Amino acid sequence: MKPPVFDYRAPVSVEETQQALAEYQADGKLLAGGQSLVPMLNMRLARPAVLIDINRVTELAFVRADDGGLTIGALTRQQALLEHPTVQERWPLLAEATRHIGHRTIRNRGTVGGSLAHADPAAELPAVMLALDAVVTVSSTRGERQIPARDFVVDYLTTALEPTELLRSVWVPALPPRTGWAFQEVSRRHGDFALVAVAALVTLDAAGVCTDARLVLTGVGPTPVPVDLRQTLIGAAPSPAAVAAAAEAAQAAVDPPSDVHAPAEYRRHLARVLARRALTTAIERAGGTE
Amino acid sequence: MVEKRPVTVTVNGQVRQAEVEPRRTLADFLREDLNLPGTHLGCEHGVCGNCTVLLDGQSVRACLMFAVQADGHEILTVEGLVAPNGDLHPLQEAFWEHHALQCGFCTPAMLLTAYEYLQQHPVPGSDEEIREAIGGVLCRCTGYQNIVTAIRAAATKLTAAGPAPASRSVAD
Structure with a gap:
């Protein structure tokens, strides 16, 4: 359980990082918090020729909020x-979902960008960023581009990032007033990977009518699964029947795998139950009664 | 053969230097190069938490970091909990008094994880919160109950002794 031989670069700026990525192309692998990559190295599941360690690129460690959103x-x-x-x-x-990532010791090292770029199928942040309609900024020596969260995770452990691109930041728009939220997760033990987790956001207008609702599931397939709620919740004051219908839609939207942790049938069951709980809580927090 | 890199770290208050391959994990660096075997290795892929050390006061898994990444940083291992005169840290005393170790393999990681938790929560929360705090370290003897009891007892001892940290190192 020792990592294979690799060469090591530790750039101290975004520019140096981009140059290193351009130099090594597919032979180079970015190392951020290392909480997923280093286990893969130790188990010899990954053998990059060069690790480009961005832990000294301090300009990438910031949280900034303004009226428009959060970067x-x-x-x-x-x-x-x-x-x-x-x-x-x-x-x-975001805070509630992040609390479910591993344990404190993992979160002390694990990074927001690393979690998104790794795109584990049971990860919390890719699902939450999708629910929040976030936009990822990536860059390389050829320039910068923005990728909406819905286009970012494309398959199992695969994102829209090119091998020479660096994920620099993620932008989350401000939430409208009367928006409620909830994050629900079931795992074997606290800190384990999610068997199924659900992020929900519900926005009500002054009259209590649902104007927007978002539901995203993770742990149910290769990528996070958004659920279309236009036929069930959006456009009317939420009722228990509407929430139940939305939860049925969530269950119908997923095609989860069976594995050593849980059979597909149990995950489908969790999808419905967690969707109902998350939407109910989000509606309450938005000021509605359900 | 990849070129070795110089690494300078402050471990338990002492500046230590060595030349290492980039793939040398922090855990192996502490154990093999610095002769500090108190940092235990269980799974070596970030599941068991037994290699936990404090990096600049924050708990990290030493099997998931490379020694080169620790260059310029400050590390506390279990060897650094003991006072210079050999007195056990109040957490260690509490673990002893409350039988919070059976085989002892997870003890260094439990102590350091508890140390971080008590730095942030001098008055610990519920037993459930303490259990969540130590949730990243697996004890295969399953002796969690006495570990929780010991952490609470140590907190009482530490707060009675005053706010000064009893350890000799680590930036808070």
């Missing part, structure tokens, strides 16, 4: 995000 630098540690007062106050869904 999170890629090297922001998950624990720092979780403890950030503005995140807790204005984007509590």
Whole structure:
């Protein structure tokens, strides 16, 4: 369980990082918090020729909020995000979901950008970023581009990032008033990977009519699964029957795998139950009664 | 053969230097190069938590970091909990008094994880919160109950002794 031989570069700026990525192309692999990559190295599942360690690129570790939204630098540690007062106050869904990532010791090292770029099928942050309609900024020596969260994770452990691109930050828009949120997860033990997790956001207008609702599931397939709620919740004041219908839609939207942790049937069951619980809580927090 | 790199770290208050291959994990560096075998290796892929050390006061898994990444940083291992005169740290005393170790393999990681938790929560929360705090370290003897009891007892001892940290190192 020792990592294979690799060469090591430790750039101290975004520019140096981009140059290193351009130099090594597919032979280079970015190392951020290392909480997923280093296990893969130790188990010899990954054998990059060169590790490009961005832990000294301090310009990538920041959390900035303004009226329009929240920008999170890629090297922001998950624990720092979780403890950030503005995140807790204005984007509590992010803080609540991040609390489910591993254990504190993992979150002390694990980064926001690393979690997104790794795109584990049971990871919390890719699902939550999808629910929040986030936009990822990536760059290389050829320039910068923005990728909406819905286009970012394309398959199992696969994102829209090119081998020479660096994930720099993720932007999360401000939430409208009267938006409720919830994150529900079931895992074998706290800190384990999610068997199924659900992120929900519900926005009501002054009359209590649902104007927007988002539901994203993770742990149910190769990528996070968004559920279309236009036929069930959006456009009317939420009722228990509408929530039940939305939860049925969530169950119908997933085609989860069976593995050593849980059979597909149990995951399908969890998809419905967690969707119902998350939507119910989100509606309450938005000021509705369900 | 990849060129070795110089690494300078402050471990338990002492500046230590060595030349290492980039693939040398922090855990192996501490154990093999610095002769500090108190940092235990269980799974070596970030599941068991037994290699936990504090990096600049924050718990990290030493099997998931490379020694080159620790260059310029400060590390506390279990060997650094003991006072210079040999007195056990109040956490260690509490673990002893409350039988919070059976085989002892997870003890260094439990102590350091508890140390971080008590730095942030001098008055610990519920037993459930303490269990969540130590959730990243597996004890295969399953002796968790006495570990929780010992952490609570140590907190009482530490707060009675005053706010000064009893350890000799680590930036808070």
